[in-house]
Amino acid sequence: MATATKTQKGVRFIGRAEFKASGKVLYRVQADGSANIHDVTVIDGKVTSCVANGETCQGFYYRRQCCHSAFVAALEAERTNREAEKQAYREFEFQCGHYSIPGLY
């Protein structure tokens, strides 16, 4: 990748949990070449913490930014876009009275 402006380690997605009551989303990720599992918390679409082995991730602690939080923020943004699209489509469906279009969901 000659065009890449900065080198970023690959991050692997492990899991996602949503706590509806508190509006909190928890992501579990792991960076390539690292044994540490990182738990990234997202509140209102913003990453608020990155924790590994009970301690704040060093990158996040010093810079409020690390490969884990960047990865999660991108996933979360993509997800929000998809939800908005689905919602827009549902509204369209409702207005037009098409309640089921096979193969779309």
Ligand SMILES: [Zn+2]
């Ligand atoms: Zn991190």
